[in-house]
Amino acid sequence: MTALWTRDAAVAATGGRPLGRDWTAAGVVIDSRKAGPGDLFVALPGERVDGHDFVAQALQAGAAAALVARRPDGLGDDAPLLLVPDVLEALAALGRAARDRSSARIAAVTGSVGKTGSKEMLAAALAAYGPTQASQGNLNNHIGAPLSLARLAPTVAHAVFELGMNHPDEIRPLARLVRPHAALITNVELVHAGYFTGIEQIADAKAEILEGLEPGGAAVLNRDNSQFDRLAGHAARLGVGRVVTFGTGAGADVRLLAASSDAAGTRVEAEVAGRRLAWTVGGIGRHWALNSLGVAATLLALDLDPATGMAALGEVAAMRGRGGQVRLDLPGGALTLIDESYNASPPAVRAALAVFADTRPATGSRRIAVLGDMLELGAGAPAAHRGLAAAVTAAAPDVVFLVGPQMRSLAVTLPTGLVAGHADRSEDLAAKVAAAVGPGDVVLVKGSLGMRMKAIVTALEALAVPARRVVNGG
Structure with missing residues (x-):
């Protein structure tokens, strides 16, 4: 031991x-x-x-x-x-001591969407250079971050920690505990908007991660994001001397040139600090390509050659609940389940719908979307749900099921006859969804964790004989 x-x-x-x-x-x-x-x-x-x-x-x-x-x-x-005297404070003290004794180069990740996938990609990339450790699952809060640090082995060369929040002043103490050498902010969107006065305040909360940077550390920022200038301003105010950028525009240090997806993953071509590189990510969809740019930029920020680490991303795929695809064998053929049951926000739902649109059902079968409320959006929730209409219709589903009171705002904007069922609780709709699906169908299940969309997933998995098989993801 x-x-x-x-x-x-x-x-x-x-x-x-x-x-x-x-x-x-x-x-x-x-x-x-x-x-x-x-x-x-x-x-x-x-x-x-x-x-x-x-x-x-x-x-x-x-x-x-x-x-x-x-x-x-x-x-x-x-x-x-x-x-x-206090167990939680003692856990933080263990984390602080583990950080103090570690010589690892450390990256921290936050953002409105994509932070867990980016963390997993970073962990895989950094493992190509030496022993690497990463926070497990969704351990990113005032308990999870100290716990992850307390698990940090003295011998690792690199470590990655995900830091999350839904209120101001949550990331600051975590960042000061982790003390990263590079801090990646994947993006800033109107997520958890019910706890903020606007997207600018969300950007300010995400920028708290920069307050923990070690001397000489680097900020890694999404140049395409609407809050880039605000985040860069925070970096300048804090004396962060190095900002590494990623995005699709010519001004980014890591710039997307092309991306294409199929059932095996996403192929990415990019210009990285003036050098053309290509890599494959196991996750499906353009959002995986964009998030992988942030990974390459973080490797640059850690003074590593990105070509080595980016070659390792082919094994990183979406996890169950976060876009993982599962093949369910039904009598007469297989159904493809896109399991997005863990969380939901406007940009995340649009990204899931884009993947859903590109996932082809068998000939004569259907594409079925099951969408649950997006929570923590405050007074803007009805408008945010109505605003999904264009993305839903663009995905061309044959049938839509809706879960939650807020989804009524979306229902009235969709074409007549498209919505096959609605219930305020997922448990009340699960049997109807299960009865509607058939062999060859593609089924997307997406909603906030509090909507318990897992009940829909469980009902679909119960149809499988003899067992489910993973197509893409864990």
Whole structure:
């Protein structure tokens, strides 16, 4: 077992008091169900559950120790515990100590859309140069970022961290904890608009990532984005001496020349710092091509030769819930499910519809879109949903199903007869969608996480015999 944290190192980082037997941890977890041999279980308190209630379960599963604010009942005297005043603050302290001891070159990623895919591409690209670590899944908030840092092994050469927010002042402390050498802002759009007064305020919140840059660090900015000048202004105000840009215009350091997609992925041709390069991304769609430009620009910002890293992107595809495509074998043929059930915003829905439009059903079969409400849009929600009409009709679906009260605004703008069903809850529409699909169809399921679009996905997967098969994605 490779040591990530010894008891003495964890005590030094947190100032906590060790109880019970000595220990060494190879991992850090916050979910007792995922605790295994050698893990340090962090017993976070929560609104619905308290991690302290699961310490015994984690230790029984083989966890090396538990980070706690009180001694749980029922444990033996030798139970390996690290007692601290505040567990979340102690987790942040572990992250800070891991960052302090690391010699890795670090990239941080934020943006309104595309940050998780960009993080995954960056991780794959950086792995071509040496041992690399990245935040897992969607661990990008005040818990996820410290947890990801606390897992940072001292031996890695590069690391990538995703930082997210839906309010002002959320990214700033995370960026100062991560202290990246390069900070990529994929774009700024009207996402989480219900918590901001306008897109400019969203740009200001995204720019907080620049406040954590190490001396000599670089900002990586999307030159095509409407907020580029505002972001560049923040970089100048903060004394960031280097800005690397990407986009489609001639002024970008990394400029798109051509992009084309098929079932295997997306082929990209670009000019990178004056040099013509080509690469393939496993993800399908022009948005993957554009996001990959930001990856190349980040490699430049880290003073790496992009040709080496970009060659590794062919294995990076959309994950389930974020555009991953799944082949479901039905009696009589296969159905292609485009699973976008994790989240939704106006630009993300348009990107998903573009991929949907390019995914061909079998002869005589149909293209079916199932769209759920986009949440956190505030007073602009009705207009934002109506504004999807052109993208929906351009995708040429044969049938549309809608989920959520806001989708009524879209329903009234679509051609008569196109909408085959509407319900405020996904669970109330799942059976109807499942009954409507058939062999050879292409089905897009897209909506915000709070709309529980996974219920639609689950209903479709239940049709498969004997099992689903991944086409593109995890």
